[in-house]
Amino acid sequence: MARYLGARCRLCRREGQRLYLKGERCYGSRCALEQRNTPPGEPKLRRQKPTDYAIRLRAKQKARRIYGVLEKQFRRYFEKATRMGGVTGENLLQLLERRLDNVVYRLGLATSRAQARQWVRHRHILVNGRIVDIPSYSVKEGDEIQVKDKSRNIAAIQQALEIRSGRGTPEWLELEGEIMKGRVVRLPVRSDIGEDIEEQLIVEFYSR
Secondary structure (H helix, E strand, C coil): CCCCCCCHHHHHHHHCCCCCCCHHHHHCCCCHHHHCCCCCCCHHHCCCCCCHHHHHHHHHHHHHHHHCCCHHHHHHHHHHHHHCCCCHHHHHHHHHHCEHHHHHHHCCCCCCHHHHHHHHHCCCEEECCEECCCCCCECCCCCEEEECHHHCCCHHHHHHHHHHCCCCCCCCEEEEHHHCEEEECCCCCHHHCCCCCCHHHHHHHHCC
């Protein structure tokens, strides 16, 4: 299973904004951007004015890092999005949103997508009553996602629900916090995705 193993705060500094890759820490004063809001690397190597290619590359890299997907898999999502009917950029975001690790995060069962990925890989998550340990599993309308009975006492999951309670749940998902169970009410649309992602630039990057 390929995944990024480097410093996550470095990714936020590179994009110049919070990507919320480390959960609750990203909301407070401990965020790396609060202490060092400059891109990593030598200052003399930084361009003063980004090229058109660099702008599109940054849009693609930001989306990829938000969802925790490496380049090869992200490219496959784009190719699948182009084969679907409708707007390619919106299709791409919908495919990323439907990932099981993202849904676990959106439901508030984890404080970050990285933590949600861990819950899935460690077999704490059920989909329609069966264990699914593949973070990239794509949920469908009507699917029920819940924490396994034996895992409900895990302090980190309980804490995640407490932290996320004040931030709400996306309209395309439904959560029963008492039993740690959620349901996909409908597939997400662009207006459901609050991330600051410029999907058209991503399409232009791969279409160049």
